Amino acid sequence: MKNSSSLKIAKKYAEALAQIKLDASLVTELEAVSQCFAAGSELNKILANPRLQAKDKQDLIDKCFSGKIEAETMQLLKLLIKRRRLEIASYLGRAYRDAYNAANGLVEANISTASEINKTELDTIKAQLERIFNSKIQITTETDSSLIAGQRISVAGKIIDNSIKTKLKELKHLVK
Helix, strand or coil: CCHHHHHHHHHHHHHHHHHHCCCHHHHHHHHHHHHHCCCCCHHHHHHCCCCCCHHHHHHHHHHHHCCCCCHHHHHHHHHHHHCCCHHHHHHHHHHHHHHHHHHCCEEEEEEEECCCCCHHHHHHHHHHHHHHHCCEEEEEEEECHHHCCCEEEEECCEEEECCHHHHHHHHHHHHC
């Protein structure tokens, strides 16, 4: 199944789960569970075996996750097995996080900088983004030395690139 269609299907299940239980701890839990089902993982390899019956898959899920995850997450995994949709489990964390953020009016922003950004600068950028997007912004940061200087901000499907790396590429393109 293609990644985009798997993500779309996972979003439907995640939105349904969010209607039942909307909880920040469930975001973290589903992201961890999604990693367990990532392509190439041992669990994914075992569960992808077509000879393994649904009941055996459910028993394996019970053994792996019983007492470690919320009842709603366990029920969702068993439902995916029953409906032969377990291949979307690796997308559930992202899909539920999106549903959680939408329900809480949060917009995620990723800020990449060439060097560490201090709290004052981060707060200033966050305030500006909240004003521009008229939403609460949840920021993640990463350092990317290839940017040389400046920052690249990704928010709500838009990219604001103020990096020297991009400026040099644009200049190089103009010179040609």
